[in-house]
Amino acid sequence: MAYTIAITGxxxxxxxxxxxxxxxxxxxxxRAPVLAVDADPNSCLDGLLGVTVRSTVGSVREEARERSSSGALAGMARTEWLDLRIAESLVEADGFDLIAMGRPEGPGCYCYANNVLRDVLARLAVNYPYTVIDNEAGLENLSRRIVQSVDLLVLTGDHSKRGLETVRRLYGLAGEMKISYKKLAIIINRLRNDAAPPDFGALRAAVPADHFLALPEDSDIAGHAERGAAMGTLPRSNPVAAMMDGFIDVVLK
Ligand SMILES: Nc1ncnc2c1ncn2[C@@H]1O[C@H](COP(=O)(O)OP(=O)(O)OP(=O)(O)O)[C@@H](O)[C@H]1O
Ligand SMILES: [Mg+2]
Structure with missing residues (x-):
């Protein structure tokens, strides 16, 4: 069973x-192969990973909806068709594959297709020891329960008072929405060199996370983003990359 890491915040x-x-x-x-899941319709995880997504789970679902309503797809044929199209949507790269969720289901929920897609993703994930899901801001995505279980939920925030409050609020909301996860990590990102370290004391009292991490603002990461360079070209000696590698080692120990 894949170890699933979901990132939101x-x-x-x-x-x-x-x-x-x-x-x-x-x-x-x-730790390859990794299944990367882009669950943010406005995201560009593919570009950041240096690959290009052509079709998304959302577009496959819409096509299934149209074909079903016109009677072109029924029963087993529908499941097989969905399996095939999802497999085609998977972008294969060196050490990881990427699948993009695309737009979430709109009004007039077509729950059957969503359930099938959830099953397809679950079947896909068993081929990988690790699944990493990039979500849009907030918890809507996770509340749709497209993945069945999350081993590590990462909540990101910034160091501002509002940023830390948002992390606390998201933690509370995750409880209210009954989003289940085995471990929780809080990552406060883009700390300026001259900024005081985050007050994890107050946050720790309010949010019983298993891991807390503060990452510095890094000019190479900012420069990479400006140039649209792939993350794979960032040396692992980069301070933020090295901190993330150390963090993942501790989490997976
Ligand atoms: N530690 C860092 N140092 C410098 N720049 C960073 C750092 N972390 C992220 N950034 C930059 O901050 C910007 C926002 O980052 P990113 O797109 O990863 O945020 P996000 O939370 O996914 O945003 P969204 O909510 O829009 O999905 C990007 O330009 C990224 O390169
Ligand atoms: Mg994003």
């Missing part, structure tokens, strides 16, 4: 960057 605090660092770190450290 406040908007713009480095979720996709952290997901990319985890995927490339797992691959670099001999």
């Amino acid at each position: 406040k908007g713009g605090t480095g979720k996709t960057t952290i997901a990319g660092l985890i995927v490339t770190g797992l691959v670099e450290n001999g």
Whole structure:
């Protein structure tokens, strides 16, 4: 069964960057193959990982909906068709594969297709020791329960008062929404060199996370993003990459 890491948190605090660092770190450290899941319709995890997504689970689901309503797809044929199309949506790369979820289901829920897709993803994930899911900000995605179990939930935030409050609020919401996970990590990202370290004391009292990590602002990561360079080209000696690798080692111990 794949070890599943889901990353979410406040908007713009480095979720996709952290997901990319985890995927490339797992691959670099001999933990391949990794299944990377881009669960943010506005994300660019593919670009960050240096690959290109052509079709998404959402677009396959919409096509299935259209074919079913026109009577072109029924019973077993529908399941097989979905399996095939999802397999085609998988982007294969060196050490990892990527699947993008695309747009979530809109009004007029077509729950059958969603259930089938959940099963397809579960079947897909068994082929990988690790699954890493980059989510959009907030918890909507995880509440749809497209993945059955999350081993490590990573909540990202920034160091501002509001940033830390958002992390506390998301933790509370995850409880209210009954989002289940085995371990929780809080990552406060983009700490400026001159900034005081985050007050994990107050956060620790409010959020009983298993792991706390603060990552510095890093000019190479910012430069990589500006150039649109793939995360795989960032040396693992980069301070943030090295901290993420150390963190993943501790988590997986
Ligand atoms: N430690 C860091 N040092 C410097 N820049 C960083 C760092 N972490 C992230 N960034 C930059 O911050 C920007 C936002 O990061 P990213 O896209 O990963 O955030 P996100 O949480 O996924 O955003 P969204 O909520 O839009 O999905 C990017 O330009 C990224 O390169
Ligand atoms: Mg993102």
